[in-house]
Amino acid sequence: AQSVAQPEDQVNVAEGNPLTVKCTYSVSGNPYLFWYVQYPNRGLQFLLKYITGDNLVKGSYGFEAEFNKSQTSFHLKKPSALVSDSALYFCAVRTPGSQGNLIFGKGTKLSVKP
């Protein structure tokens, strides 16, 4: 069965420090990988995606993610966290030909303290 795991329910980071939100996946075939962010009482916003090519992808708001095929991971990173980055982050995966349906992880709450 295809699945996405976000092993941490919550990540706490001090402002200015680097942050990492972890994601691993289990799918057949070559996956398309996505990160979304959700602010309170809002829908999910697209941050970045990996389709093919360079393993390091850059996205919105200074976020980036590294695709690692051997470890089946797609961790989200940012060199210097901001208090405004505090939100719920979702990793999602889609396989080619899956009609556009995404499988989501359970989400990781990121808390950035001043």
Next chain:
Amino acid sequence: NAGVTQTPKFQVLKTGQSMTLQCAQDMNHEYMSWYRQDPGMGLRLIHYSVGAGITDQGEVPNGYNVSRSTTEDFPLRLLSAAPSQTSVYFCASSRRVEGSPLHFGNGTRLTVT
């Protein structure tokens, strides 16, 4: 540029009542879908559509119906509400191009008592 619009934002139903959650998009996206979000469970796919007149079931379709008579609209119907359907519901759309990201509405928070 409205994107994906969901109505209502909040709804309270009694067990056994029916209702329709509305979803409209103005981006001419072929693909539309409904997800429900529950604490600690991420988002789970209820139903989806790849174009007008075409719908299919997702992971958790029981108790829900959908139709897609136009490209723009994709309503979700609860036939007989149950407390287990208390959730936040999100509609999303995308182009039918490999790798296109989903665009989400702001959600409908439904409580069934």
